[in-house]
Amino acid sequence: MGDEASGDGGPPVRTALPEPTTAASLPSQAQHGRRATVAVVGLGYVGLPTALSLHAAGHLVIGVDTSEPRLGDIRSRRVDLLPSHHGRLSAALHDTGFRLTADPAAVAGADAVIICVPTPVDEQLVPDLHALTAACSSAVAHATRGQLLVLTSTSYVGTTRDLLAEPLTARELRPGTDVFVAFAPERIDPGNPAHSPDRTPRVIGGVTPRCTELTASLLAGTASSVHRVDSPEAAEMSKLWENTFRAVNIALANELAENCLAFGLDPRHVIEAAATKPYGFMPFHPGAGAGGHCIPCDPHYMLWQLRARKAASPLVEAAMTAIAERPALVAKKAREALAARGLGTTGSRVLILGVAYKPGVADLRESPALEIMDRLAAWGVTVEYADPLVPLLDRNGVVRRSIHDPGALDWDLVVVHTVHPGAGLDWLDGGPAVLDVTHRPTVAISGAAV
Template sequence: MSHGEVAGHTVAVVGLGYVGLPTALALSDAGATVIGVDTSPDRLRAIARGAVDLLPLHHAQLACAVAGDGFRLTTEPSAVGAADAVVICVPTPVDARREPDLTALSAACARVVEYAVPGQLIVLTSTSYVGTTRDLLVEPLRARGLVADEDVYVAFAPERIDPGNERHTPERTPRLVGGVGPRSSRAAAALLAPTASVVRTVADPETAEMAKLWENTYRAVNIALANELADACHALGLAPVPVIEAAATKPYGFQPFYPGPGVGGHCIPCDPHYLLWQLDKVRQQAPVVATALAANTGRPARITERALDLLARTDVSGRGARVLLVGVAYKEGVADVRESPALEIIDRLTAAGADVAYCDPLVPSVGVGAGTLHHVPDPHTRPWDLVVLHTVHPVHDLTWLCAGDAPPVLDPRQRGALATGTPAGVTAEAEVTA
């Protein structure tokens, strides 16, 4: 691919999840012919009919792309051979032991290498350990006789997607690019320029890889700190949020993080473990990071303990207690339940004998334990012994919790989610118990 404009070029996007699909749409909007490659036929069918979790702006882009001739969807990996550029956007989760699961990434990179052609640009965006770009792309390409930055161009450009947040769309967010050489960096920067507010080039792929791990490890550590200091506030008889807001008046050296039920989604619960895993191999300790991740992992259990304690203080046994979770997605405004703390909270409450239900208009059903729960559309019509505010979406109507006969409410986020006032069942002590 030349270093010129994106328009008129063909770009293959491998992996059409919450990162790949917006990337494909942005490239299509910039005039590129896009080949969307995904291993899941169901995902491709959902994209074709618009049944995917996107911001309204991106839904409009999708409708235009699908209606046009320059947006093709396929499960065939060989299709990347017809592209001027390939962007790899596959998931990089962790397994049950919190170790990297590179299955999808290794397979995708192997296929891209297999069908790579001279002159092609290959950009990896999936978060992984430092050295991934060289291990999975540069060296396998060399084994095929294709030298990076000479025969083909290779770069790492970490995704920066904040799902459900209209203020931080990819088009408004700066992007990093680390090429294996100057030509690779220039080609990748030119390709991604229409998809970001600005593109900054760094020295090499390893710098970009570490930058991404640093970003999300920073967030994970500060989330753990916010939860710990919220508990400290509770022990001292203080509400955490006013304290955080007071501290946030300092114009330098402070960024507000708020307490919550734990961390969820594809990034924060996973990415820092890639760093710890790699550091362990070189016998480098990171005790602050390790402690923070352990604290985040244990947060849902702590919230469950708070819920059972609150039930006991209202003379309700955990066994048979009717508990409603408001929201099960991992964050507001999205339908994603990956790594959501709600799933563990439901499992733990169920194990304690509680009758647990949830209301989340964005998540019609969710698998928990050995079964499936379904969204309760009218929770105000049922009696509850406790309501846990896990994820409050903009579409949630919680005014019923402000009535005089409302059930007790546990708010791990402590954000004052009810615009009409404090729920009748939430005491100052209950609000800060999580």
């Protein structure tokens, strides 16, 4: 998934496109500059950039999403995308080679089907496979001979065979002969243009070598390079490994930051010093927890599967527990900061600065800020928030509006949770008490920090 053909957001340069052909001919098409018809199932934060990347690379794209409101947001451009992707969306919406539909049967007319649906966990941290199972079942039901089916959603090891290869075989469509099946995990870092998909290698594991090569041919123009592995399971595990690595290191960074504070040290200065080592170290920054769709969820797919096999992963279990407990610790630190000023929780005014789960996006999924707000409110705190990317916040039926000018109001405490690019923090200097949970060098606050 990437932005190679139209990095400036302008309309792609197209050659004449042929009628849809079979997936088996994709390599020869690519060699001659001819393109395929690709259906992208699921147009969320992964699927929409994927569809736009494929369109920018010259393919005919059918975007499929069963949510009519989501399709309406895409058509009206009310979506959270990189600036370059907004330009691509505008170009795509004016092109007959880019079609949006809520009809799952539309995939039958495609040479290739790419499945990009969410794979969350429920309140018990158990994988919620409803969307993935439904999308795969529909793709199998509408599959046609010669079609290429590629799963990108992060899931447990064996998903591609369980939900695509085996059901296709039951339909007497043999993977590798009649149809082609692969797993190619998405690698999207929302809001970060430095990590756009076209600058990122793509891992691909097909059910057969032919499946791998066909997928590589399709996706090569939307990634910096392609890395082939010998099975879907290896590709599935590679994605779980990536995000579990990040989760463990985030938990470690949070713990070491607390250790620094116990010694009266500023964690950000210590991280900067450690990061000067040119080998054997990768800087991770502490925060209020881990938000978004990946880090709080993906490792639980592996842990869930391991438990079923009576296998243990104690280090990962401990890291995920620490991550889950982090927002409660931040709320406790906020209460202690109020107490240090002689204030109780009831009636105190606390501002959460930034509620999105990471800088540069409007995404609230699994944002630690939400639990922090809930806990403070339950203790009687009057909680408000300021986030220019999230004008409205509906939490448990209570609708809040972002404070437009937080510096014009009096606060007993400001919890710095997410600092978006370009945000001005001068009003915090010498002003209200500040609990900065980001510990990042870009957050320069002096005078009133606690």
